[in-house]
Amino acid sequence: MGKKAATFTLFRGMKALLFLIFPKLAKGLGLSLTDPESLDFFTKLIETNIQKRREPGAQKRHDFLEMMLEAQAGQSKVDEKELDTFEKDAILDNGSTVGKRELSVVLDDTTVAAQALLFFFAGFDTIESLLLFSAYELALNPDVQEKLAQEVVPVMQENKGDLTYEATQKLEYLDMFVSETLRFHPPAFATERKCTQEYKVPDSDVVLPIGTQVLIPINGIHHDEKYYPEPEKFNPEHFSAENKAKRHPYAFLPFGQGPRNCIAMRFALTEAKAAIAHLVYNFKVEPSEKTQIPVKLSNKTTIKKPVDGMWLSFQSRDTSLY
Incomplete structure (x- = not known):
């Protein structure tokens, strides 16, 4: 049923467009997204x-x-x-x-x-998207993968191959890696908000009346060199403590911001970090003959996904080297 709910069809796309342009008409017709x-x-x-x-x-x-x-x-x-x-x-x-x-x-x-x-x-399709592109970036960036393994493996060895919630929160480079994956490959390309009061856009003559729907381009902001040097380069250092302090917090929007941000953010991040830590602890991830570089994206879902799945190679990691 989760798959059925998340599958994007042309009819659902048309309904979404109707809700965006004529919300009162869509509700009057009893339509549902x-x-x-x-x-x-x-x-x-x-x-x-x-x-x-x-x-x-x-x-x-x-x-x-x-x-x-x-x-x-x-x-x-x-x-x-x-x-x-x-x-x-x-x-x-x-x-x-x-x-x-x-x-x-x-x-x-x-x-x-x-x-x-x-x-x-x-957290259904979004976590799938995050984990797919995390594995993809591990395969394409062996130096990043090795640095992550050097942090993760000793911590998991101390816990006999397991991972506690407290240990997960202390893995700083893992947090940087997940954040960079969400920046580079945000599961949702955009989000929206509705004006609850009249708002004048700074340094312009544009005034947004009450009720205006504002579409916020997450992907565009995440790839803006104004906020991220070399935005088309995958680099977890974008999320070092020093670099985060220099940047406006609303330049990072994978979970939205403000009172309407993602209700499952903490759960999603913990779930993803645990999965990636176990992946890196057990395997070295590498590109395979079927790996698409650059990856081709599907147009049949509202969440960012590869068109033909994600093909990668997995080799057992020798944890005795760490």
Whole structure:
């Protein structure tokens, strides 16, 4: 059902265009950007889970859905010291109009189900894209791969081939590598926001009225030499502490920014870093005879993917050398 929901068709593309240009007409016609069958499947699945968790004696689960239900009941606690800039921007009570409303109103069961759906779909094709292009860049940049292995292998050896959450957060070069992959190959080419108040674009006569849809070109910003020297060169040093400090934080948008940034960002990054660490620990990744250089992109999905899959060669890594 996840595959079905993520498959891009001409009809879905036409509906998306209609939503973008004539949103009121699209809503009036009762159109949906999602596949009706898969949406119904996941909605019923989540609603059933919500009811079961409210039954007397139901098992307590430490997962996203449980956190949403706790927030709904006013039982959630947030330690802001553990949050990064992205996450602090997204807190419900950050002074926005949403934060001034009762959480029980904001987080009704329909909204909880919608957020759970978003959490799943946002990390479905996007993580696949990130891991595909991570492996691709490892193969094309053996010097980067070796430097990453020198950081990852000793840490995983200490944990007998495993990786803890705490260890993952300490791998600085791995974080730089993942960030550069997201810069060079952002899964989404663009994002959009709606103006909630009239806005005058600085240094121009352009005034955006309330309700204006603004399309933000993620890929264009990520490849702008104004923010990234030699933007067409894959270089994890773009995300060294020194270079990040020189750059406006909104010049990096794989997860969006502000109160509407990606709800699953921390989960997605942890998941991807763990997968890449295990990949580098176990294998040396190299181009194969079928590897496309440069890679050809598919036009059948809204998420960046290679047209014929990703063909690479994997050789066992001798971890005794580290």
